[in-house]
Amino acid sequence: MAANKAAKEQKYDRQLRLWGDHGQEALENAHVCLVNATATGTEILKNLVLPGIGAFTIVDGHKVSGEDVGNKLNRAQAATELLQELNSDVSGNFVEEVRAAGSYEMSQIWLDTCLRLGAVLWNAEVPFLVCRTYGLVGCMRLVVREHTVVESHPDNALEDLRLDQPFTELKNHIDSYDLDSMEKKDHSHTPWIIIVAKFLEKWYSEHNFQMPKNYKEKEAFRELLRQGILKNENGAPEDEENFDEAIKNVNTALNATKISSTVEDIFSCDLCDNITAQTPAFWVMARAVRDFVRDDGNGILPVRGTIPDMIADSEKFIKLQNVYREKALQDASVVSKHVESLLQSVGKVHGWHLNNFITNAAFLRVVRCRSLEEEYSIESVNKDEITSCMDNPDSEMVLYLMLRSIDRFYQQHSHYPGVYDYQVEEDISRLKVCVNSLLQEYGLSVSVKDDYIHEFCRCGSAEPHTVAAFLGGCAAQEAIKIITQQFVPFNNTFIYNAMTQTSATFQL
Amino acid sequence: MHCGKAWDTESMADGDELEKKRRKIEALSEKMAVDEGHVACGGDWDGRWNHLKKFLERSGPFTLPDFEPGTETLQFLLETCKILVIGAGGLGCELLKNLALSGFRNIHVVDMDTIDISNLNRQFLFRSKDVGRPKAEVAAEFVNSRVPGCNVTPHCQKIQDFDESFYRKFHIIVCGLDSVIARRWMNGMLISLLNYENGVVDQSTIIPLIDGGTEGFKGNARVILPGMTACIDCTLELYPPQINFPMCTIASMPRLPEHCIEFARILQWPKEEPFGDGVSLDGDNPEHIQWVFMKAQERASEFNITGVTYRLTQGVVKRVIPAVASTNAVIAAACATEAFKIATSAYVTLNNYLVFSDVDGLYTYTFEAERKENCSACSQVPQDLQFSSSAKLQDVLQYLTESTSLQMKSPAITTTLQGKNKTLYLQTVASIEERTRPNLCKTLKELGLADGQELAVADVTTPQTVLFKLNFTS
Numbered sequence: 001m002a003a004n005k006a007a008k009e010q011k012y013d014r015q016l017r018l019w020g021d022h023g024q025e026a027l028e029n030a031h032v033c034l035v036n037a038t039a040t041g042t043e044i045l046k047n048l049v050l051p052g053i054g055a056f057t058i059v060d061g062h063k064v065s066g067e068d069v070g071n072k073l074n075r076a077q078a079a080t081e082l083l084q085e086l087n088s089d090v091s092g093n094f095v096e097e098v099r100a101a102g103s104y105e106m107s108q109i110w111l112d113t114c115l116r117l118g119a120v121l122w123n124a125e126v127p128f129l130v131c132r133t134y135g136l137v138g139c140m141r142l143v144v145r146e147h148t149v150v151e152s153h154p155d156n157a158l159e160d161l162r163l164d165q166p167f168t169e170l171k172n173h174i175d176s177y178d179l180d181s182m183e184k185k186d187h188s189h190t191p192w193i194i195i196v197a198k199f200l201e202k203w204y205s206e207h208n209f210q211m212p213k214n215y216k217e218k219e220a221f222r223e224l225l226r227q228g229i230l231k232n233e234n235g236a237p238e239d240e241e242n243f244d245e246a247i248k249n250v251n252t253a254l255n256a257t258k259i260s261s262t263v264e265d266i267f268s269c270d271l272c273d274n275i276t277a278q279t280p281a282f283w284v285m286a287r288a289v290r291d292f293v294r295d296d297g298n299g300i301l302p303v304r305g306t307i308p309d310m311i312a313d314s315e316k317f318i319k320l321q322n323v324y325r326e327k328a329l330q331d332a333s334v335v336s337k338h339v340e341s342l343l344q345s346v347g348k349v350h351g352w353h354l355n356n357f358i359t360n361a362a363f364l365r366v367v368r369c370r371s372l373e374e375e376y377s378i379e380s381v382n383k384d385e386i387t388s389c390m391d392n393p394d395s396e397m398v399l400y401l402m403l404r405s406i407d408r409f410y411q412q413h414s415h416y417p418g419v420y421d422y423q424v425e426e427d428i429s430r431l432k433v434c435v436n437s438l439l440q441e442y443g444l445s446v447s448v449k450d451d452y453i454h455e456f457c458r459c460g461s462a463e464p465h466t467v468a469a470f471l472g473g474c475a476a477q478e479a480i481k482i483i484t485q486q487f488v489p490f491n492n493t494f495i496y497n498a499m500t501q502t503s504a505t506f507q508l
Numbered sequence: 509m510h511c512g513k514a515w516d517t518e519s520m521a522d523g524d525e526l527e528k529k530r531r532k533i534e535a536l537s538e539k540m541a542v543d544e545g546h547v548a549c550g551g552d553w554d555g556r557w558n559h560l561k562k563f564l565e566r567s568g569p570f571t572l573p574d575f576e577p578g579t580e581t582l583q584f585l586l587e588t589c590k591i592l593v594i595g596a597g598g599l600g601c602e603l604l605k606n607l608a609l610s611g612f613r614n615i616h617v618v619d620m621d622t623i624d625i626s627n628l629n630r631q632f633l634f635r636s637k638d639v640g641r642p643k644a645e646v647a648a649e650f651v652n653s654r655v656p657g658c659n660v661t662p663h664c665q666k667i668q669d670f671d672e673s674f675y676r677k678f679h680i681i682v683c684g685l686d687s688v689i690a691r692r693w694m695n696g697m698l699i700s701l702l703n704y705e706n707g708v709v710d711q712s713t714i715i716p717l718i719d720g721g722t723e724g725f726k727g728n729a730r731v732i733l734p735g736m737t738a739c740i741d742c743t744l745e746l747y748p749p750q751i752n753f754p755m756c757t758i759a760s761m762p763r764l765p766e767h768c769i770e771f772a773r774i775l776q777w778p779k780e781e782p783f784g785d786g787v788s789l790d791g792d793n794p795e796h797i798q799w800v801f802m803k804a805q806e807r808a809s810e811f812n813i814t815g816v817t818y819r820l821t822q823g824v825v826k827r828v829i830p831a832v833a834s835t836n837a838v839i840a841a842a843c844a845t846e847a848f849k850i851a852t853s854a855y856v857t858l859n860n861y862l863v864f865s866d867v868d869g870l871y872t873y874t875f876e877a878e879r880k881e882n883c884s885a886c887s888q889v890p891q892d893l894q895f896s897s898s899a900k901l902q903d904v905l906q907y908l909t910e911s912t913s914l915q916m917k918s919p920a921i922t923t924t925l926q927g928k929n930k931t932l933y934l935q936t937v938a939s940i941e942e943r944t945r946p947n948l949c950k951t952l953k954e955l956g957l958a959d960g961q962e963l964a965v966a967d968v969t970t971p972q973t974v975l976f977k978l979n980f981t982s
Contacts, residue, residue, distance in 0.1 A: 010625045011626065011628045012629050013819070014629055014630070014828070014830055014831040014832070015830065015831070016819070017819070017823065017828065017830040018724055018832060043837065046632065046833070046837075047833045047834045047837050050628075050629055050630055050632055051832060051833055052629075065555060085635075086632050135562075135563075136855065153867060154868070155867060155868070309763055310763075311757075313761045314762055314763055314811045314812075314813070315811075317763040318811065318812050318813065321763075418562070421565075421566075424566065450569075451569035451570065454568065455570060458563070458566050458567075458569075459563065462560075462563070463559060464559055464560070464563070464610070464845075465559075465606060465844075466610055466841045466844040466845040466848060467841070467845065469602070469605075469606055469837055469840070469844070470837070470841035472837055473833075473834040473835065473836070473837030473838035473841060474834070474870055476833070476834045476837070477725070477832070477834040477835070477866050478866075478870075480834070489869070490869035490870050491869070494870050496872075498842075498845050498855075499570050499856065500874070501842060501858045501862045501872070503870065503872040505869055505870060
């Protein structure tokens with residue numbers, strides 16, 4: 001048992017460093033369903049099986065054709081066996097029956113299947129990812145009502161240093177330093193946060209307690225810091241890297257601490273206002289943080305508690321780090337009390353990862369996608385998005401319109417355009433008719449270049465492997481984001497153009 | 509890039525003959541499909557390459573101007589095109605699969621590494637029973653057994669073990685490397701194959717290089733036409749040098765758990781030699797890592813630093829780069845798409861750099877990286893070295909290693925003095941290093957170097973020596 005655990009840790013080491021043990025646990029407890037083991041579908045699953053998804057089920061009633069890898073089995077079974085081989089930790093099975101839950105028949109018509117399945121999953125609140133490779137175009141559509149993310153892992157997060165409004169313990173710690181009386185060794189190894197704080201005090205006394213606001217003032221403040229560098233016997237400035245760091249950080253360190261609009265939006269959601277016994281953990285915790293902000297935090301989030309590394313001797317750095325850490329713990333326990341009282345009021349207890357939530361409070365994200373029904377309905381189609389993107393006739397939006405058009409073509413002709421060599425020319429004009437009827441029906445006054453109509457006939461609904469593989473990688477990671485609740489999923493339509501190696505995301 | 513074409517105009521004019529021929533082939537194909545499991549010569553069954561044929565046998569609005577629809581391009585792919593894949597790791601496995609399923613059959617793969625258990629979360633051509641075996645060999649075995657008709661030839665060697673005669677044979681080279689040095693070497697090798705006539709590059713000597721790289725959830729793919737488009741060295745600033753912690757921090761002022769780990773690795777290990785004299789730290793040996801971990805913990809508790817874990821220790825010692833299957837799948841797919849485009853002219857090639865990230869949604873950025881006029885690798889122009897005649901050779905050495913546009917590792921400097929070749933400094937051979945070390949403290953004037961003197965510099969980052977021209981500033 002232990003040996004198996006150790007082997008798994010080694011096998012998954014490179015990905016554990018990205019989503020942690022808790023992310024891996026979520027992945028291993030997940031069960032995904034793949035409908036249609038096409039090249040795209042099997043590529044997606046491969047990228048979920050390799051990192052250790054708990055289980056997968058393939059639903060596919062097709063037989064393997066010559067275009068698939070030469071194998072005379074049924075497609076679902078063949079795919080399951082090949083994928084199962086990739087990772088013995090994963091359990092896979094397949095369903096060939098064309099009746100799924102709810103007893104509806106799986107249509108040969110792709111779009112039909114999507115919309116009906118989409119409706120079922122929307123009501124069941126099961127995330128649905130629709131992927132398609134069509135010629136050199138890949139398309140993904142995420143359908144999830146509401147997906148909350150605590151660990152969004154932002155790329156360039158601003159630090160939470162509170163230099164504009166130091167809390168009491170920080171202020172006391174800063175006061176404990178007297179730069180003017182320090183020996184060179186100590187002076188050069190004082191953390192830049194302390195240095196900026198000290199000189200800020202000086203600045204305040206000369207500037208009516210206002211922070212440096214514009215470039216000119218920040219430059220003046222930097223000059224103040226430069227003057228603070230120790231000088232040697234000849235009056236030349238010593239080499240004090242910590243002061244260099246202070247000067248470099250002036251731009252970001254002096255910004256006012258405030259709550260981002262993303263987080264404000266989360267705080268003003270209904271779910272935050274009305275806590276019931278059914279409210280998901282995310283919203284109870286968000287409300288608790290909001291209560292902290294309003295009652296205890298003076299309009300600011302709980303202290304994050306981390307500081308970046310900086311030139312300093314160990315003792316000074318650790319002491320400063322601990323000031324922030326202890327304040328963060330203090331704030332967290334206040335938030336915790338808010339959580340308890342909220343839960344008490346609805347009769348519950350919890351075992352949630354509260355600290356994780358609080359540390360990430362500044363980076364919370366919520367993704368809400370529109371349903372397929374909303375996207376396809378004439379009343380609620382996102383006309384603005386479509387028409388404004390089509391100002392550029394080569395925008396990836398034209399590929400979206402083409403995909404909508406070929407489905408229309410299939411509905412009318414029971415095959416995709418250009419599938420048969422002898423019909424390509426004919427299909428081009430028929431496809432054009434579909435494009436125009438689509439645009440007209442939805443009231444879209446845009447024009448689609450003939451080149452795209454030609455291309456979408458030329459490719460004859462082929463599913464080239466490399467395009468399927470690209471989309472397979474993208475889709476798998478989006479699924480992993482949903483399952484682990486880490487990193488932020490796209491919203492809600494992703495189009496990949498392998499011809500130009502470009503992509504775009506639209507909210508439709 | 510494509511096979512020669514010659515339409516037989518006479519048979520084209522004879523429509524009936526053509527129709528007879530077509531029907532004959534169709535009948536033959538049907539027969540092949542009916543025969544259970546039987547494959548005709550070439551290993552192809554009916555419908556196998558249907559998805560490719562749509563792109564190769566039909567005209568289209570987005571093809572290259574020189575594209576001609578027909579059966580010959582598919583023939584070229586299946587029978588003639590020779591493609592080289594460098595690396596059989598995260599990107600390499602995906603590349604081999606992608607290329608094999610896209611009609612490439614004559615594939616060579618180079619990788620000197622053996623399979624490790626930590627590879628198995630993404631390098632899917634390998635199984636746990638394969639751990640310890642050479643990657644190139646196992647990868648080739650897998651593809652050859654699963655993709656009928658595909659012939660992958662493995663080379664369990666370093667790229668530097670081959671010379672021009674090897675690389676010259678390929679139509680396209682795709683790299684899935686994990687080291688900038690190796691990339692630069694490959695880049696330099698292909699540049700050395702170029703022939704110039706009157707300062708213009710002979711296009712038939714250009715071998716396109718498709719290069720992919722990934723790290724966590726980020727990646728990039730680029731197409732390089734050596735001698736024509738931006739090469740690896742033209743954009744060296746896109747690969748910033750690895751940052752190491754300052755020694756004084758490690759030695760006396762640790763603040764982070766990483767500092768404690770580096771202390772154990774860099775200072776304590778050589779001093780204590782815990783596993784025997786001269787036994788160097790092996791990042792793949794769990795006992796070694798365990799030792800470093802414990803020493804790092806001791807140091808951390810001395811300074812009240814938290815956060816030292818076994819995983820962090822391993823990550824720092826081995827310079828581990830986090831990796832997942834999905835990013836490698838995406839980048840390798842983009843690279844293979846470009847290989848297909850180059851081999852067939854069926855679509856316009858990427859021009860020339862794609863950046864990808866799926867941390868927050870999905871993001872791609874495509875741009876044309878520009879050639880550097882004085883690129884040390886591909887510009888054919890001797891590099892300018894500006895120094896005072898009283899500068900020391902040590903200063904020149906420092907410049908060669910620290911300049912962001914050169915980033916050399918251990919350059920060897922030679923020149924011609926009084927008609928004879930003279931080594932000014934060379935690090936990589938101990939006896940020569942000792943002999944030439946005193947030169948480092950001598951001034952350029954003392955060494956007999958004149959204004960305008962040409963220096964030839966060899967380094968692991970390039971297979972060819974780089975020519976520099978000395979310009980005395982004073």
